[in-house]
Amino acid sequence: MQVFKVYFKVIRKNLSIMLVYVIIFLSLAVMTTLFNKPAAVTEFSSTKCRIAVINDDAGAVFAQGMENYLAENAEIVSVKTDKQSLQDALFFGDVEYILHIPKGFSEDFLKGGHNILLEKTTKPDSTAAVQLDFLLTRYLGLASTYSAALPDITTTQLITNVKNDLKNTAEVTLSTQQKAVDNTDNTFYSYFIYLTYSMMAVMILGVTSIMMVFMNSDVRKRNMASTLPNLSFNLQLFLGNIVFSVAVWAILCGFVYVLHPAQIGNADMVMLFVNSLVYTLVCLSISFLIGSLIKSKNVQNIIANVFSLGLSFISGVFVPQELLGDTVTKISSFTPTYWYVKTILNLKAASDTLPIVYGILIQLGFAAAFLIITLVISKNKRATNA
Structure with a gap:
């Protein structure tokens, strides 16, 4: 398991920069939880001017x-x-x-x-x-x-x-529409929306760091000359990516139990976890694509910021989707982040199951498309170097 061990040595070396994005995300989540708690309206009283x-x-x-x-x-x-x-x-x-x-x-x-x-x-x-x-x-x-x-x-x-x-007045009764599960507030869903920013940045930084190491021409030649079979090499690399992706997903999603313990029994919890796991696969495939194209550490950091911030702003993470203009909405609909956020909004609105499943399938389609593009690029590079 030499490759697997080296994989996480590289991850540990880049852990500090990845933690920055995790801390930023948690700061956003904590501020949203503390300052955007829904106010329960229980009575009405007139004011005198x-x-x-x-x-x-x-x-x-x-x-x-x-x-x-x-x-x-x-x-x-x-x-x-x-x-x-x-x-x-x-x-x-x-x-x-x-x-x-x-x-x-x-x-x-x-x-x-x-x-x-x-x-x-x-x-x-x-x-x-x-x-x-x-x-x-x-x-x-x-x-x-x-x-x-x-x-x-x-x-x-x-x-x-x-x-x-x-003196004759009408009785006023205030009522609020609630979903099937009580104690559901907007900050719970906002947590999973803000998660996209950190998820994208951490995955790009982690996966591209690995690919820049193993795709180095000298390292590749040494691996080819070693006794390690190519199949074993690829399997260990694949296993490392899966473990890293699942670990990032579990850590980022796990904090929801700390910030929103009252939502543990929420009926939407399973779908939110599934949606975020699918988005993690999307981030993994995008990271593979970026890793196959870049060779510089500086470029890596720039792309991680551009992708994580850019997609967050145009897809409804930092700016609600209902406030985005028609042109921006049309452009963002061609991004997986838009459909990830859209799926959460459909869950929050107690939408039908079909739009939710539709949003998840579109994200899987994006993941498959990015993976296919990466494989084509890698094949062309091998043919060129052959």
Whole structure:
């Protein structure tokens, strides 16, 4: 097992650089776990915005009733009524809405007139303005209805009826859609998505390091002159690649039990492991292809970074697929990383089994294609050197 032993000696020599990518991945996974925990929404409560009311019609019962209604649904702030003070209060956020009730508004409104109107001042695109306008529209709409339908009703009775009607509220029930297994959060699936970056980099660095050693012309000539059969050499090299690939896959996937222990019984766990194992085979075949083309250590590091980062950015790892443009999506659909992430998203969305199997088969197709290309290149190189 000389070749097998040399294989892991080379791996140990390059272990430090590979650990860098593992640490980066784990850092991303930990940050995602700590800062992106889903917030459980269990209840709804309305918020009160801060308003200032300038009531120049304070002697009127209707205007006072409207101000009392606003006080129940908003926080009325006392501010100076001069123009500069009001502008400063609005600018510095002391109030979000300024309502001016002109003198004579109540009498004009109850007679059905529209000669004297309410005046408001708000910040542009203020949500508080929408909320306060809605409250005022409800109050004035009911008051107008009562005034028109019951001409003899007193102002006090009108205000009482309006307030009683506005007390009627609908019950709000918040519900969330959950999958069959509880305690499933987005960070669990994000872990397996971020795994692609580290997996690709580590596999390229590991496998290409081995191939650059064994494919060196002097080493190849020495192996050919040795008593070691060519079949034994290839089998030991193949076994070393399989052990290395499975070890990388097991280590990267194993950390999920540390960061997400609550997801151990998740129904999607098996499919996520299968999907990541298939992607490991894809990374192995890509690494074989790259290893058959490069001879420089510097080129090796550049390609590892370009492939791992480039595929991660265009395939939905660092940028969600739904945010990618149509052109980028079309380009990324020709990469195995895109289909790996797509399969995870289908699992997360409780999609049908067919799209999930389809995504895994496409990845296997990529792995086979890269392997065939590598074999063709290797055969041409042997023919050239013969």
